[in-house]
Amino acid sequence: MMTIKTQVDLKQVNQQLQAFATVVNGNHPIREVTADEQLRVGVDLGTSSIVLTVLDEQNQPLYGAFEYDNAVRDGIVVNFIESVQILKRLKQKAEDVLGVTLTTACGAVPPGTGHGSAKIVTNVIESAEFECREIVDEPTAAAQFLHMQDGTVVDIGGGTTGISVFEHGHLNEVLDEATGGFHMTLVLAGYHHVDSAEAELMKRDESKEGEVFAVIRPVVEKMAMITKTAVTTEVKQPVIVVGGAINFKQFIPTFSKTLTLPAYKPDFPQFVTPLGIAMYDHEPE
Known part of the structure; x- marks a missing residue:
C-alpha cells in the first residue's frame, strides 16, 4: 500500500x-x-x-x-x-x-x-x-511517527497548518500558517448564523458531512495553497496530510486538486x- x-x-x-x-x-x-x-x-x-x-x-x-x-x-x-x-x-x-x-x-x-x-x-x-x-x-x-525520510508532512491542526519538508532524512524546512480546523468552524458558523460551539458540533456530525464540506471547501483549498506557495524550496513527494481537521471524505481529493500533487491520509490522522x-x-x- x-x-x-x-x-x-x-x-x-x-x-x-x-x-x-x-x-x-x-x-x-x-x-x-x-x-x-x-x-x-x-x-x-x-x-x-x-x-x-x-x-x-x-x-x-x-x-x-x-x-x-x-x-x-x-x-x-x-x-x-x-x-x-x-x-x-x-x-x-x-x-x-x-x-x-x-x-x-x-x-x-x-x-x-x-x-x-x-x-x-x-x-x-x-x-x-x-x-x-x-x-x-x-x-x-x-514525520517521526511516519518514519519519513523524503517528502512533506502537512499537519492540519485546530488553529494552524504546519508543514515540514524532508530530503534524505534531513529537515529542509518547517513553517506554519494560521489556518486550521477552527477556521472551518468560523466559516460554518458565519454561513449558518450560529455560534462557534454549535458550528463545531455540526462539523463533527457525520450525517451532515456533505453539506458541511460544501461550506468549508474554500478553507481546505486555502490550506492546500498555503502548502503549495509557502514552501520556499519545493513540496517534496509524498505529501502526507495529518490532523483531526481532515476527517472528511472529500478533504484529500480537494486538497490534492488544489496542490496539483497527490496527497495521502493515514487512518485516524x-x-x-x-x-x-x-x-x-x-x-x-
Missing part, C-alpha cells in the same frame, strides 16, 4: 493507528505493561482537544486518551489552569489503566510560535507532575502527531 511510491509504509502505520484507536479512552492497554519498562509519553495540547499518548521503549503504541477542550487557540495556550486540569485527569486515567506511574513526557507547538509558546507548554506539562524532556514542532513529530511527540520522550543519546 504505497510503500515504494511514497517511501512511507502507510500499511504498517495504519495497523499501528488502528490498534491504538481501539484503546483510546478505554480501560485496557494494547498489552500488559511491566513495572520496569521505560514508557514514553506524548502530550498534544490541541485547539479542540488535549491528547495523551503512551509508547513502549520500541515506540510501539500502548495507550492513549483525550478530552475536548477550549484551552488552546491557534496553537497557543489561552487557559493554563484548564489545560493542567485536563492533563492531570488524562495522566491519572492512563496510570490507572497501565498500572504504573508516568514520570516524563514531551510536548509540541506549531512551528514558528516561539520560545514563549514552548515555555507555556512545558509549564503545563510540569504542572501536571511530569518531567518535560523536550518540546518539538508538530509536523516534524508527525488525529493521532499521528501525538504519537510522534511521544517518540521524543527518551534519555539523550
Whole structure:
C-alpha cells in the first residue's frame, strides 16, 4: 500500500493507528505493561482537544486518551489552569489503566510560535507532575511517527497548518500558517448564523458531512495553497496530510486538486502527531 511510491509504509502505520484507536479512552492497554519498562509519553495540547499518548521503549503504541477542550487557540495556550486540569485527569486515567506511574513526557507547538509558546507548554506539562524532556514542532513529530525520510508532512491542526519538508532524512524546512480546523468552524458558523460551539458540533456530525464540506471547501483549498506557495524550496513527494481537521471524505481529493500533487491520509490522522511527540520522550543519546 504505497510503500515504494511514497517511501512511507502507510500499511504498517495504519495497523499501528488502528490498534491504538481501539484503546483510546478505554480501560485496557494494547498489552500488559511491566513495572520496569521505560514508557514514553506524548502530550498534544490541541485547539479542540488535549491528547495523551503512551509508547513502549520500541515506540510501539500502548495507550492513549483525550478530552475536548477550549484551552488552546491557534496553537497557543489561552487557559493554563484548564489545560493542567485536563492533563492531570488524562495522566491519572492512563496510570490507572497501565498500572504504573508516568514520570516524563514531551510536548509540541506549531512551528514558528516561539520560545514563549514552548515555555507555556512545558509549564503545563510540569504542572501536571511530569518531567518535560523536550518540546518539538508538530509536523516534524508527525514525520517521526511516519518514519519519513523524503517528502512533506502537512499537519492540519485546530488553529494552524504546519508543514515540514524532508530530503534524505534531513529537515529542509518547517513553517506554519494560521489556518486550521477552527477556521472551518468560523466559516460554518458565519454561513449558518450560529455560534462557534454549535458550528463545531455540526462539523463533527457525520450525517451532515456533505453539506458541511460544501461550506468549508474554500478553507481546505486555502490550506492546500498555503502548502503549495509557502514552501520556499519545493513540496517534496509524498505529501502526507495529518490532523483531526481532515476527517472528511472529500478533504484529500480537494486538497490534492488544489496542490496539483497527490496527497495521502493515514487512518485516524488525529493521532499521528501525538504519537510522534511521544517518540521524543527518551534519555539523550
